[in-house]
Amino acid sequence: MAESADVVVAGAGPAGAAAALVAARAGLRVVLVERGPFPGSKNMYGGVIYPRVLDTLLPRWWEEVPVQRWVTRRATMVMTGTKALTVEFRGEDWDAPPYNGATAYRADFDSWLAGKAADAGAELVCSTTVTGLLRDGTGRVTGVRTDRPDGDIRASLVIAGDGVNSFLAKEAGLYEDWSVTHFTVGVKEVLALPREVLEDRFNLTGDEGLDIEILGGTQGIPGGGFLYTNLDTIAVGVVLSLAGLRDSGKRPEDIIAALKDHPAIAPLVRGGELKEYSAHTIPEGGMDGMPHLAADGMLVAGDAAHLCLASGIWLEGVNFAIGSGALAGETAIEAIGSGDTSAAALSGYRRRLENSFVLANHRKLRGAHKLILGKRAQTVYPELACGIAQRVFTVTDPQPKAGLRRWVHDERKRGGVRLRDIVKDGWVGWRTFG
Amino acid sequence: MNQDVAPLPGSHYDGLSFEDRMATVEFRVAARPHITVDSDVCRSCTTKACVHACPAQLFVPTSDGGVLFNYEQCFECGTCYMVCNTEGALTWSYPEGGHGVVFRRS
Numbered sequence: 001m002a003e004s005a006d007v008v009v010a011g012a013g014p015a016g017a018a019a020a021l022v023a024a025r026a027g028l029r030v031v032l033v034e035r036g037p038f039p040g041s042k043n044m045y046g047g048v049i050y051p052r053v054l055d056t057l058l059p060r061w062w063e064e065v066p067v068q069r070w071v072t073r074r075a076t077m078v079m080t081g082t083k084a085l086t087v088e089f090r091g092e093d094w095d096a097p098p099y100n101g102a103t104a105y106r107a108d109f110d111s112w113l114a115g116k117a118a119d120a121g122a123e124l125v126c127s128t129t130v131t132g133l134l135r136d137g138t139g140r141v142t143g144v145r146t147d148r149p150d151g152d153i154r155a156s157l158v159i160a161g162d163g164v165n166s167f168l169a170k171e172a173g174l175y176e177d178w179s180v181t182h183f184t185v186g187v188k189e190v191l192a193l194p195r196e197v198l199e200d201r202f203n204l205t206g207d208e209g210l211d212i213e214i215l216g217g218t219q220g221i222p223g224g225g226f227l228y229t230n231l232d233t234i235a236v237g238v239v240l241s242l243a244g245l246r247d248s249g250k251r252p253e254d255i256i257a258a259l260k261d262h263p264a265i266a267p268l269v270r271g272g273e274l275k276e277y278s279a280h281t282i283p284e285g286g287m288d289g290m291p292h293l294a295a296d297g298m299l300v301a302g303d304a305a306h307l308c309l310a311s312g313i314w315l316e317g318v319n320f321a322i323g324s325g326a327l328a329g330e331t332a333i334e335a336i337g338s339g340d341t342s343a344a345a346l347s348g349y350r351r352r353l354e355n356s357f358v359l360a361n362h363r364k365l366r367g368a369h370k371l372i373l374g375k376r377a378q379t380v381y382p383e384l385a386c387g388i389a390q391r392v393f394t395v396t397d398p399q400p401k402a403g404l405r406r407w408v409h410d411e412r413k414r415g416g417v418r419l420r421d422i423v424k425d426g427w428v429g430w431r432t433f434g
Numbered sequence: 435m436n437q438d439v440a441p442l443p444g445s446h447y448d449g450l451s452f453e454d455r456m457a458t459v460e461f462r463v464a465a466r467p468h469i470t471v472d473s474d475v476c477r478s479c480t481t482k483a484c485v486h487a488c489p490a491q492l493f494v495p496t497s498d499g500g501v502l503f504n505y506e507q508c509f510e511c512g513t514c515y516m517v518c519n520t521e522g523a524l525t526w527s528y529p530e531g532g533h534g535v536v537f538r539r540s
């Protein structure tokens with residue numbers, strides 16, 4: 001392992017690997033340090049990579065990326081205890097390059113992406129934990145300490161891509177108001193099914209895949225559920241507000257179990273053999289949870305910088321990590337080229353993020369997490385939507401159909417939903433998502 | 435999964451014990467614990483939130499009001515320190531490089 005470098009990157013997740021790839025391509029000396037035995041070994045997620053961000057970084061990436069299935073159908077299911085209303089969309093062209101999404105195991109995907117950084121000349125060092133920052137007398141970051149013997153690495157710039165718990169961002173004092181309310185925990189089961197059974201069950205042809213996002217299946221704890229199809233496994237899980245879980249007294253695995261028992265989900269997971277159980281936390285606060293992004297001698301990217309986008313029907317973190325990591329790499333090239341890696345000289349990082357999809361989306365969707373994790377979006381509206389659907393689709397002969405206005409009115413009354421709140425949420429929702 | 439075991443009424447695990455569930459995950463156990471719990475501090479904790487929130491069920495309440503913790507099958511997720519609101523109860527870090535949880539299909 002090198003004792004010094006231009007850039008040392010902590011964490012070979014998507015953020016760190018992208019940063020290392022971009023910096024190494026420009027000829028910088030880069031060390032990419034990963035604590036797991038291989039990249040991806042510590043990482044779990046729901047299961048879909050949204051790859052647009054790869055098009056410029058790795059042209060024709062789809063010819064080699066290790067994926068499970070190409071996502072051709074995306075569904076959103078709104079559920080109550082016994083009912084479910086699903087909207088499913090089959091995309092045009094999603095079954096052909098450049099594709100819109102793919103399911104993949106992180107052990108495969110992260111290893112592949114970090115391998116690209118290594119191909120570009122970065123030194124990938126696995127099984128090595130960064131244990132702290134090196135600093136000079138002024139507090140400026142000058143490298144990292146690792147748990148290898150003689151494990152210090154000095155560098156002009158440290159890029160922290162060390163994920164949601166980022167000890168490096170905390171150590172550098174970048175998180176001013178850290179709060180548990182900005183985090184959720186995801187737990188999931190990977191269940192094996194014979195490939196033919198899986199394809200019959202989900203109406204899939206060849207390597208096409210389906211993903212289902214679920215709202216309302218989390219026993220009143222703010223959050224959501226998901227079900228994704230891999231080649232011969234399905235991933236089913238829940239994402240739970242940590243404060244909600246804490247106060248609920250419920251166990252995460254029981255919430256998954258209840259979701260799997262729901263009449264709309266049970267037939268989909270029946271007979272699946274548990275292959276891996278996993279858990280990981282998610283930064284969901286968006287702009288509200290974001291730390292400062294730069295210190296003297298250091299940048300933060302990906303989940304470490306709270307850049308994951310989580311807002312109901314969208315859970316996109318890998319693409320945001322790759323996007324921010326790549327921009328951190330570009331900033332590194334510029335700063336090291338000019339011989340100045342002070343926080344002021346690194347301010348171009350934030351500007352780059354603002355001009356990219358990363359912060360543009362976060363700015364636009366600021367507040368979305370509050371709306372989505374609020375009580376009305378979590379339980380009241382799913383009840384309302386499913387209740388109305390129940391009336392629309394129930395044949396009431398010999399009574400004539402009462403009509404949509406009546407049904408909406410009755411369901412609203414039944415659920416105690418005030419028109420005022422619907423209008424208010426609709427307005428906030430429109431301003432946020434519109 | 436053991437197909438011979440009929441699901442217990444009210445049990446969601448299709449006959450799979452929590453132990454079997456955790457056995458699906460690979461752990462390369464480090465010699466040194468990466469998380470420590472000060473059970474004396476926990477005795478004054480009224481929520482014991484870690485006990486139900488830890489996805490790996492690694493916190494077990496003891497009869498004297500404290501908790502017993504075992505680090506060996508930890509996902510390194512961070513849930514415990516985030517739900518714990520008693521200062522000084524937990525120290526939390528990552529296991530030494532190459533050790534701890536290894537996910538392959540997640």
Ligand SMILES: Cc1cc2nc3c(=O)[nH]c(=O)nc-3n(C[C@H](O)[C@H](O)[C@H](O)COP(=O)(O)OP(=O)(O)OC[C@H]3O[C@@H](n4cnc5c(N)ncnc54)[C@H](O)[C@@H]3O)c2cc1C
Pocket residue numbers: 010011012013014015016033034035036039040041042043044045046047048049050128129130131161162163164185186187188237238239280281282301302303304308315316317318319321528
């Ligand atoms: C349940 C769940 C579902 C999700 N679903 C999706 C989805 O479907 N699609 C999507 O795009 N995103 C999803 N996400 C979000 C996504 O997983 C993250 O946003 C993304 O992984 C962030 O990438 P990263 O590189 O910033 O961090 P990570 O992927 O967490 O990578 C950080 C890396 O740093 C390493 N590391 C940490 N500390 C150190 C240290 N001290 N020394 C050395 N190495 C260290 C870790 O081992 C790890 O490899 C989901 C997340 C969860 C938890």
Ligand code: SF4
Pocket residue numbers: 471475476479480481482483484485493501517518519520523524
């Ligand atoms: S670890 Fe924290 S939450 Fe758990 S019992 Fe101790 S003080 Fe309470």
Ligand code: SF4
Pocket residue numbers: 469487488489490491492507508509510511512513514515
């Ligand atoms: S980090 Fe996660 S799995 Fe490990 S003890 Fe804490 S809550 Fe449990």
